[in-house]
Each structure stands twice: as structure tokens, then as C-alpha cells.
Amino acid sequence: MTGYRGPAPGTGGFPDLPARVSGTGDANAAEGAFVNTGYIGEMNVDKLNMVQQRTPREPAAWPHQVGVIPSRARSFQHRAEAQHLHTAVADGGTALLCRVLTGMGGVGKTQLAADHAHAAWQDGAVDVLVWVSADGRSAVVAGYAKAGVELCRADPNDAEGAAVSFLAWLEPKPEVRPCRWLVVLDDVADPSDLRGLWPPASPHGRVLVTTRRRDAALAGNGRRLMEVSLFTPAEAVAYLSEMMAVHGRTEPDDQLAALAADLGNLPLALAQAAVYLVDSGMTVAAYRALLADSATALADAAPDTLPDDQKYTVAAALTLSLDRADTLRPGGLARPLLQFAAFLDPNGIPDALLASAPFLDHLSAQRTCTGTTDAPPTPLSVTADAAGAALRALHRLHLVEHTPDTPYQAVRVHQLIQRAVCGTLTSDQRDAFARTAADALTDVWPAIERDTNLAQALRANATTLTNHAEDALYRPGAHLVLYRVGRSLGESGQAAAARDHFQHLTDSACRFLGPDHPDTLAARYHLARWRGRAGDTPGAVAAFAALLDDQLRVLGADHPDTLTTRHNLARSRGEAGDAAAAATAELLEDQLRVLGPDHPDTLNTRHGLARWRGEAGDVDGAVAAFAALLDDQLRVLGADHPDTLTTRHGLAWWRGRAGDAPSAVAAFADLLTDRLRVLGPDHPATLTTRYNLAWWLREAGDEQAAVEITAALLVDQARVLGEDHPQTVHARESLARWRAEIKTGGGNRDAKSR
Incomplete structure (x- = not known):
């Protein structure tokens, strides 16, 4: 037998297998072997096939490789994972019994396994190397059967028996020369495919698995998962x-x-x-x-x-696992869930979005058929628990990263997975998913942003959605989420960012809807408002005046939006220095006639009139007007409404300006308690209240308390608003001046409204 280099059966590393294990029987074992002996002679192919079908092979000599290892990739990068594998086997080969390389499609799991296998083979670290393409149970059985035929004389006509023979051959045996083996199971599609087919634990054998799955069943029993990440x-x-x-x-x-x-x-x-x-x-x-x-x-x-x-x-490659995910319980939900997530921020989707009513309703309607015969004729309502289970199915196949411990960034999706999924949608599907995402964002967005981290996450997701499918958000009109993003930016203290957002919204609305569409006029209103808040008061006056002309023409004089623009035009003129123009009572008369005395816009106009009355020099009149307005707001809006709190702020300030600094201190202290409870510690209005409390403490003679409060405030302002925000700069300048006053023993106490 000229081609045979290994020990004879039963004398070395290839023990004789009983008939019940090998499936060959003693009669077959006694037959001569022609295959792999080097003796073919003049035998034609048909005769050779006949011999192969009825005659078991002679065991292959060591070293021996079964299956084809993929070629080394060009420009292969030696990554940390490759070093981890090398380190694991360096200690006598026993540190690595079974490693499961898991990760999303395309991260290079197969290449890492191939690199490891090539290195082990070339270094002579293994006697037998078996590479199996394991994308299904039948493929695993076929790979094992081939190894069984080549290594232990298994019957080539009995794949299952040959596979069992191979697994039995891998078992360590006493008084037999040990064989150092490595089995690589590449691209395992489903852990259940390996039920009963895991290679046995052996001090001389190692198993390397690559898979997109990370099910718990892949770990344990000597198996350890190794996450393969993206390139750095x-x-x-x-x-x-x-x-x-x-x-x-x-x-x-x-x-x-x-x-x-x-x-x-x-x-x-x-x-x-x-x-x-x-x-x-x-x-x-x-x-x-x-x-x-x-x-x-x-x-x-x-x-x-x-x-x-x-x-x-x-x-x-990135969507290969989606069909499999869609069959996992609860069936038919993984695909529409991933399609929804494809429109949102890849760096983190809040879990609240995936439990919102608009999302669950849409998921119910989009649930895909899983091929079961007992599928209901109409969609079943999908619960948040069912959506969560579908999310975990996507997580198990590395289509998403789900980290419930970070609720504001609970779901991450690689940007190319998003791109691949979006590419499978029709235009109508794309628009439907985009609007669903916008509805979900609007549904979960709190009216009062107490949590700055949540607000930031929602803005990031809304921005990604707009970048993906902006045109869908203007059919039939501009979606509310577009305005909510800008308002959130402004209310978080980012006036310039809010201005820029509404500039883009105005341009887009004009392009998609036309210049006279109510949504375009609404975008222009917000643009003018935040232009003024960002410091361009003359620009705001001009923008409101131009908007008012168009609203009078398109909407009419008594339209609520027209009245609101008149209010803000008066306010902007007052902030530009014309307090008399801001204090006009004509607008209030029209609002009382059109909206009634208890409408929030009417109350807001009364607030503006009270303020500009004080700015015009009638401080006592301002105090009386604010006090009367507060009574009505408490009755109409309630004690915790932001407008009510804003009126309390104005009343406290003008009481201080009227000469009652201790009353102002007490009022601001009470207001701070309520704003902390209602708005949260990071809301710009809360930060402003802290500054004004410090201001009036100083006016009341407690300079040290004012300095201590402002010093602590500066830390929070820098964190929330930024070092260069006007309010941060103003507080920093005040703190420096007040510290200097304490040091020199005097200072200017001329109160100035912020």
C-alpha cells in the first residue's frame, strides 16, 4: 500500500471500531482496499466507483486534512481576536477546547478561523484538521461523514453512520497514540443543527466554530463565545x-x-x-x-x-440572517421591526420607541407570514412583550445590538444593515415606515424635557429619520416631529441650533409644500422666534413683520396664528428697545374677542403686557398685572403648568425691582423647588431661576450665598449649555464681579433683568 503512511488500524491512532459504531461490519473490514493506496493501474473510472461503493477506504495517514480551508484574504489584518486564539492554544493546546467566534455578517469570522487553521497546519500543531461548512445540519453530517470515510473506514453509503463513526474516533482512548485534531465548523446557521454533533471534549482536540448566532446554547460544556468586532x-x-x-x-x-x-x-x-x-x-x-x-x-x-x-x-451578507430571525418566536415580527429600526439612529434607539402605540400598531399590520398553516386571517395585535421577543431574536443573530441597561440607546444597528434593509423596501413601504417612526417619536416625546439624555437621544433619532426620508415627512403636510426637534433644541438652551433647524425646515417646507402653505408659515414663525432668542433681535423684528404680512393675506386677521405672530412681533420690538410699542393693548382686545379671556394665547399676551409695563417704568403696575395674571393661570392652567411657573418668575422679579428684595428671594426659592420638581435640574428655566435667586440674595445683602450658588450653577451651565453659551458667560462674569466686590467691600447693586 504505497500511499499509506500512518499506523495500521488498531496499532496506533486509529483503533478498530466495532460494527455497531462504524456501520461497516467485520465482513467489510476484511475486504481489500484500493482507494487511497496509490494502486489504480488500468482500472477505469466506472470500475473504481464500483469498488469505492462496496469497499471501505484504508484510514488516511497523518497528517491529514479533510475539507478545504478558505484561502487567506489579501491584506489580512492581524487583529486582537487572532492573537486571543493564538494565546489560547499556546499553553500546551489545552486552554482552547472549543471557541465559538460570533459576530455580525461580514466582520471576518471565517477569515480568522481560516488564519488560525492555516497556522496550526503549517506549524505542525495538529495531526488531523477537519474543515466543515456548517450552514445546515445536513452539511455538518456530510462533512463529518467525509472525515469518517477518510479516517476510520466508515461506510461512504451511510452518511449518518459515517458521521457517528468520526465522532467516536475523536474520543480519547487509553493506550492509543493520541491524535492532535482540530475541527472547524464554519458558518453555523442554527445551534440546533449541532444537536448530537458537537465533537467530544478531548485533551488533544480543539473545536473552532464561526456563527452569526449568540444563543445561550452555544456556550457551556467547555465552549466559550468570542465576539468578533469590526475593524478598529x-x-x-x-x-x-x-x-x-x-x-x-x-x-x-x-x-x-x-x-x-x-x-x-x-x-x-x-x-x-x-x-x-x-x-x-x-x-x-x-x-x-x-x-x-x-x-x-x-x-x-x-x-x-x-x-x-x-x-x-x-x-x-448583512440580510442573510433576516429570514431565519423572522421564523423565531414570535414569528413574522423580526423583519418589520428591523425595517422600522433602519430609519433611526444607528448609535442608539430608545427602548420607549419600540413600545410606543404607533409602532406596535404598525408592527401588527406589517407582521409577515411565517408559513404556518394556522396563521390567523387577520393580523393579531402585537404587544410590547412580543416586540421585545422579536428584538431579542434580531439580537441573537447579530442584526442588532440590544442593551436594555442603556434604555436611551437600547438598540444599535450597523449603518450598512440599515442601508441594506432600506434597499429592499418599495417607495410606499419606505414612506410608511418613515411616518411610523415619526409618529412613534412624537408619541414618546415628553412635553416637558426633564431628562436631557432622553431628549438628546430623541433628537438624534429624529435627525437620522429626516436624513433617511425627509420627503416622506412632508406628505401630506409637515410632520409634527419636525417642529418638535427644533423646539427641543431651543428649550434645551441651544437657540442658535434651533434657529438653524427652523431655517432648514422653512426651506424644505417651501420646496415641498409651497410658500403659502400653513406649515411653511408655521416654520417661518419658529425661525423668527429663535432668530431673536439667538441674539438677532432686529432680524427677528423684520422676520415677524414680513410673516405677519403674509399671514394677514393667506390666513386672515383673526386667525390664531396671525394673532400669535402679532404678539411675538410686539415682544421683539420691546426687546429691541421699544417698550411702548411692545405694550400695546390692541392685540389683547382682538384675542379677547376671538379666543376668549382664558385661552393660553390671551394669557400669554397679558404676560407680555405686564412685563413691558414694568420695562416702561411702571414697576408697581407690573407687579399688580403679574399678580392678577397668576390668579387666572392657576385657575385655568394649574400650578405646575410651565406658563404659570413663568409668571411666578416675572412676579418675583418685579417685586424685587419694586424694592422688596427679601420677598424676591423667598419667591425665587419657592419657584426653584417647583421647577426642580416639574422641569428637572437641567432645564434652562431651572438654571435661570438659580441665577436669579443668587442675584436677589446679593441684593438682599447675602453676597457669600450668591457667590456659592453661582459657582455651583456655572458647573451645571457649562455641562448643559456649554462654556460659551450667553447665559454661562453672563453667570461667569457676574461671579467674577461679585467676588471682587466681596474682596473690595463694595459694588454696584443696580439690578438688571435678564
Whole structure:
């Protein structure tokens, strides 16, 4: 037997297997073997096949490889995961019994496993290496059966029996020369496919598994999961640079870093992008522009011929597991859930959005059929628990990252998964999902933003939604979420950002809806308002005056929006220095006639009149007007309404200006308690109240308390508003001046309203 180099059966590493294990029987074991002996002679192929079918093979000699290890990728990056695998086997080979490489599609799990297998084989660290493509149970059985035929004379006509023979052969046996083996199960699609097929634990054997799954069933019994992550930014740039250099191209690192960021540092995407750039001759900047074009499907940015024997484009690879996820309990929900998440912030979706009524209603309507015969004829109502279970199914297949411990960023989705999923939607589906996401955001957005982290997360998700599908949010009119984002920016103290947001909203509404559409006029109103809040008072006056002319023409003099614009035009004129123009009573008369005395807009106008009465010099009249307004607001709006709290602020201030500093201190202290409870500690109005409390403490003679309060306030203002925000700068200047006054023993106590 010229081709045989290993020990004879039963004398070395290949013990004889009883017939009940091998499935061959003693008669078959006694037959001569022609296969793998080197003796073929003049035998034709048909005769050889006949012999192979009725005659078991002679066991293969060591070292022996079963299956084909994928070729090493060009510009392979030696990553931390590869080092972890190397370290795990360096200690005598026993530290690694079974490692499961898990991660999203395209992160390079197979390449890491192949690199490890090639290294083990080339270094002589294993006697037998078996590589199995394990994308289904039948594939695993076939791979094991091939190993059983080649290594332990199993019957090639009995795949199940041959697989069992191979697993039995892997078991360590006393008084038999040990075999160092490595079994690689690549791309396991479902942990249940390995039920009864896990290789046995052995001090001389190791198992390496790659899979997109991270089910609990994959761990335990000596198995350990190893998460394979994306390339680091440095690894991504190094990879792209090396790939381009192979083809004689050199690109600036900053351009490659920007491209890597666009592709989310996903190895598969980087490989295909590099090939596309080389094949097309396109510049990196042009390719990035192609990717940025929402009209470009992800598949259209893939090369015609994939590199490194890759089987799937990025789009196909990233959605390969979605069908499987959709079959997991509760069936039919994973796909519409991921489609919904594809329109939101990839860096974190609040869990509240995935429990909102608009989302659950839409999920009920979009639930996909899972092929069961007992599917209900009409959609069943989906509960938050069912949606949560579908979310976990997506998490198990690495289609999302679900971290319930971070509720404001509970769900993360790789940006290319979002792109791939969106590419499967029709135009109508895309619009429906976008509007559902907008409805969900509006539904969960609190009227009062006590939690700045939640507000920031909601704004980020709304911004991503707008970037994905802005046009859908203007059908049939501008969606409320577009206004809510700008209001949130302004109310969080970011007046300039709110101004810029409403400038974009105004331009978009004019383009989509026309200049005279009520939603366009509403956007112009908010733009003028935040233009003034950002410090451009003359610009706000001009913008409100121009808006008023158009509202009078389009909406009429008695329309509530027209009256509101008149109110804000008067206010802007007052802030520009014309207190008399701001204190006109004509608007109040029209609002009393059109809206009635208890309408919130009527009450707001009374607030403005009280303020400008004081600014015009009638301090006592301002106090009386604020006191009367407060009584009506308590009756109509309630004690905790933000407008009521704002009136209490005005009343406290003007009482101080009337000469009663102790009364102002007491009023601001009480107001601060209520604003902390109602608005939260980080709301700009709460911060303003803290400053005014300090101001009137100083006016009342307690300079040290004023300094201590302002010093603590500055820390919070810098954190919430920023170091350069006008209110932060104002408080910093006041603190410096008050400290100097304490040091010199005197100062100017001329109160000035903020």
C-alpha cells in the first residue's frame, strides 16, 4: 500500500471500531482496499466507483486534512481576536477546547478561523484538521461523514453512520497514540443543527466554530463565545491602504479614514469597496459621494467580481440572517421591526420607541407570514412583550445590538444593515415606515424635557429619520416631529441650533409644500422666534413683520396664528428697545374677542403686557398685572403648568425691582423647588431661576450665598449649555464681579433683568 503512511488500524491512532459504531461490519473490514493506496493501474473510472461503493477506504495517514480551508484574504489584518486564539492554544493546546467566534455578517469570522487553521497546519500543531461548512445540519453530517470515510473506514453509503463513526474516533482512548485534531465548523446557521454533533471534549482536540448566532446554547460544556468586532479605525485604514497599494494606488489616509467611517469599519464592505475603486478607477471622494446618495442601492456600490472568493455582496451578507430571525418566536415580527429600526439612529434607539402605540400598531399590520398553516386571517395585535421577543431574536443573530441597561440607546444597528434593509423596501413601504417612526417619536416625546439624555437621544433619532426620508415627512403636510426637534433644541438652551433647524425646515417646507402653505408659515414663525432668542433681535423684528404680512393675506386677521405672530412681533420690538410699542393693548382686545379671556394665547399676551409695563417704568403696575395674571393661570392652567411657573418668575422679579428684595428671594426659592420638581435640574428655566435667586440674595445683602450658588450653577451651565453659551458667560462674569466686590467691600447693586 504505497500511499499509506500512518499506523495500521488498531496499532496506533486509529483503533478498530466495532460494527455497531462504524456501520461497516467485520465482513467489510476484511475486504481489500484500493482507494487511497496509490494502486489504480488500468482500472477505469466506472470500475473504481464500483469498488469505492462496496469497499471501505484504508484510514488516511497523518497528517491529514479533510475539507478545504478558505484561502487567506489579501491584506489580512492581524487583529486582537487572532492573537486571543493564538494565546489560547499556546499553553500546551489545552486552554482552547472549543471557541465559538460570533459576530455580525461580514466582520471576518471565517477569515480568522481560516488564519488560525492555516497556522496550526503549517506549524505542525495538529495531526488531523477537519474543515466543515456548517450552514445546515445536513452539511455538518456530510462533512463529518467525509472525515469518517477518510479516517476510520466508515461506510461512504451511510452518511449518518459515517458521521457517528468520526465522532467516536475523536474520543480519547487509553493506550492509543493520541491524535492532535482540530475541527472547524464554519458558518453555523442554527445551534440546533449541532444537536448530537458537537465533537467530544478531548485533551488533544480543539473545536473552532464561526456563527452569526449568540444563543445561550452555544456556550457551556467547555465552549466559550468570542465576539468578533469590526475593524478598529486604524485597522480599517491599514487594510484599505494595503489593498490599494497592491494595485499601485496610493490614497491619503484621511480620505481612507473617511471611507472606512462611511462603511462602519466593516471588513467585508471595505474589501468590496477597495475592489470597486480599483476596477472602476473611481476616486475615494467620488465613491463616498456614490454611497451618500440615498438613491444608490447598496448592491450598486459592489464590484462585479467579489474578492477573496467571497460568496455574497455586502447587502446580501448583512440580510442573510433576516429570514431565519423572522421564523423565531414570535414569528413574522423580526423583519418589520428591523425595517422600522433602519430609519433611526444607528448609535442608539430608545427602548420607549419600540413600545410606543404607533409602532406596535404598525408592527401588527406589517407582521409577515411565517408559513404556518394556522396563521390567523387577520393580523393579531402585537404587544410590547412580543416586540421585545422579536428584538431579542434580531439580537441573537447579530442584526442588532440590544442593551436594555442603556434604555436611551437600547438598540444599535450597523449603518450598512440599515442601508441594506432600506434597499429592499418599495417607495410606499419606505414612506410608511418613515411616518411610523415619526409618529412613534412624537408619541414618546415628553412635553416637558426633564431628562436631557432622553431628549438628546430623541433628537438624534429624529435627525437620522429626516436624513433617511425627509420627503416622506412632508406628505401630506409637515410632520409634527419636525417642529418638535427644533423646539427641543431651543428649550434645551441651544437657540442658535434651533434657529438653524427652523431655517432648514422653512426651506424644505417651501420646496415641498409651497410658500403659502400653513406649515411653511408655521416654520417661518419658529425661525423668527429663535432668530431673536439667538441674539438677532432686529432680524427677528423684520422676520415677524414680513410673516405677519403674509399671514394677514393667506390666513386672515383673526386667525390664531396671525394673532400669535402679532404678539411675538410686539415682544421683539420691546426687546429691541421699544417698550411702548411692545405694550400695546390692541392685540389683547382682538384675542379677547376671538379666543376668549382664558385661552393660553390671551394669557400669554397679558404676560407680555405686564412685563413691558414694568420695562416702561411702571414697576408697581407690573407687579399688580403679574399678580392678577397668576390668579387666572392657576385657575385655568394649574400650578405646575410651565406658563404659570413663568409668571411666578416675572412676579418675583418685579417685586424685587419694586424694592422688596427679601420677598424676591423667598419667591425665587419657592419657584426653584417647583421647577426642580416639574422641569428637572437641567432645564434652562431651572438654571435661570438659580441665577436669579443668587442675584436677589446679593441684593438682599447675602453676597457669600450668591457667590456659592453661582459657582455651583456655572458647573451645571457649562455641562448643559456649554462654556460659551450667553447665559454661562453672563453667570461667569457676574461671579467674577461679585467676588471682587466681596474682596473690595463694595459694588454696584443696580439690578438688571435678564
